[in-house]
Amino acid sequence: MFDSGLISYVFAVFVSAAIVLSVLTLGHRLRKTGETAEHTHGRTSHEAAIFLFRAGVLEDANPLGLERIGPLRSAEYVWGDLYQALVSDFPEFPTVQGADKERSCITLRAKDPARSDLAIIDQRGNTARVTIHADPGQIPARNNRAWKAVANAPYPIWQVDKAGQVIWRNAAYDLLAKRLGHEGDQGHPIFDIDLDLPDREPFRTGITDKSHNQTFWYDIIRVSTGDETMCYASDANAIVSAEVAQRNFVQTLTKTFAQLSIGLAIFDRNRQLALFNPALIDLTVLPADFLSGRPSLVAFFDRMRENRVMPEPKNYASWREQIAELVVAAADGRYAETWTLPSGLTYRVTGRPHPDGAIAFLFEDISAEISLTRRFRADLELNQSVIDALPDAVAVFSATGRLSLYNTSYCTLWRTDPDTSFAEYTLRDALPVWRNETNETDVWARLQAFVMAPTDRTPWHETVEMRTGERIHLSVHPVDRGATLIRFCIAVEAANAPLASVPEPI
Incomplete structure (x- = not known):
């Protein structure tokens, strides 16, 4: 009789060998099936991007697959991400990973008949192996400097299909989406973009962080290529804040100037009227529509001369030269004169330089002051x-x-x-x-x-x-x-x- 311990040992070795043999056989069959499908279409695995998913989450990928993933880490890459990346080329690609107990293998062809791209989905249970074969000319060179510059850019960059769904985005886009609480809906863009807008023309849009009641502003440029559109966003918060501050400042100045009895006319660096107050209309008798049309400095003084609200030049031929000298003196802060008008009124006119090459003219009616001074002087003389x-x-x-x-x-x-x-x-x-x-x-x-x-x-x-x-x-x-x-x-x-x-x- 054989020793019972020896029998148990032999039996255990036999069972272990059987299990190992079964696993090797199953792996061989899986690889064989994939290789058969690949060779059937004239492709080899070294030309394909391969992804291994388990329960809808990426577990592993070959080098070409990792290049397709880009800046996303494997633990963050799910089946929906792959769907968004492939649906424009393979409309029949499944939206979710199947969970069939029986093994299945499907092959999808690219919708563009001019391209011979293939997507092979080999699935068993909750494990799926996705192989993407692309034409050599169509494989994105994600390991080059240009792709790295786009993927790692500090500003959001993303790509949408003709339906406006996001099919690719860089890390900055994902970070912004996570900040706004949109990371769960990766196909829907976080920016509200009108796809009918012309290409390469920048426009500004804002996105709201409802949790913090804050709006972020971005300048966006679209570049379309076929049915896909690349979008580039640059941070415009500083510009918007500066514009709001400037607008509020101008409104404050406008309200202040509106209460002044002194006429104010500010000409920009191009010598066009940029700002005026109601008192200027009363003092110069110039129509509001003329002033609102931003006349040039020469046209402004020409109209004043026509309205006889400035001294008549003795020599009209040298009128333009006098205006040029007036502008130079005002730019240096040296212009200050008293105008005695044919109507009997007296104006004090002052020119002052302003930032960025602008010039401000102040018109003050000093007729009452002059009259009082003259009367006082006459009384003293008497x-x-x-x-x-x-x-x-x-x-x-x-x-x-x-x-x-x-x-x-x-x-x-x-x-x-x-x-x-x-x-x-x-x-x-x-x-x-x-x-x-x-x-x-x-x-x-x-x-x-x-x-x-x-x-x-x-x-x-x-x-x-x-x-x-x-x-x-x-x-x-x-x-x-x-x-x-x-x-x-x-x-x-x-x-x-x-x-x-x-x-x-x-």
Whole structure:
């Protein structure tokens, strides 16, 4: 009898050998079937991209298959990705991996009769082997620099079919889709693109991240090749933000300028009107439609000349030269003139340089100011003529001692003219003159204290004697704002005669 342990050992070896033999036989049959299908169509496996899927997820791929996958990692590549990549060439490619218990093998031909591409799907259970045979001229060179540059570009790049479904995208596109929560629907594009738009013309579109209530802006260019379209997106968030900030700034300026009474006209670097406010229409009498048409600087001033709202040039032939000089002066910030118009109005016109070569002109109606100034000057001249007509010498000193007013009789009596002084003429300048022309007296010290004192402002009178022997009656009166009126009257009567009444201060 045989030893029972030996029998058990032999039996175990026999079973193990049988299992190994069965596995090898099954693998051989699978490879044989694939190779038979490949050789049937005149192809070899080294010309094909091969993918091995299990339960809809890619487990392995040969080098050509890995090139087709691109920047996606194998663990992220699913059957739907392969479907999106192949459906344009193989419309009958299954949308999902089958799960038949029985083994099946199907062969699909490319829809383009000019191409001999084949897709072979060898499936058993939840495992599928997909072999893609492509014409040598049609195999994408994904290992070259151009493909790597596209696949690894920092901006989204993707390809869509004629139905608008995404059939390829780069890593930046996938990252953006994941950020927006669209990674589950890889066939539907995350950008809303009108496929009827012309090729190679950039357009801007925004996509919204609803979770963060934020919109991302991109400039997109489409390039179509047959039924497929490559799309390139570049980040435009900084540009959009700058445009929004500029638009808000212009709106703020426009609202501010609309409240100004000064007319504003800004010409851009091309010397076309870029901005104006309502006051400009009122001051220049130029129609709004003319200003809205962005006239040139020369046309703007020509129309103003025609409307007689600027001085008429003496020599029309040199008019353009004057405008050119005006522009140069404004660009340097040197232009500032007062225009007296035929209508009697007076404008102050100022030219100032602005950034980027622009020029701004300010038009201010100063007619009321000029009229007030002229009337004030006329009143001063009238008052001065009245004071000059008085026979007595008169001088008015302010609370600080500055000589504010005097007449010609004062200059004649004291033989001095304060207007010839380079500096401001004050009481300190007048006292030496008075002391030099009169005998010694304490009147001048008393007068100095009175003029500079803020209190004890009671009028008083005194008499001083000139070195020539003449007697001068001195009358001192306080007036408004702390000023002091001093009247010098030459005595024509005896020293003890009463002084004539002093008129009220002017």
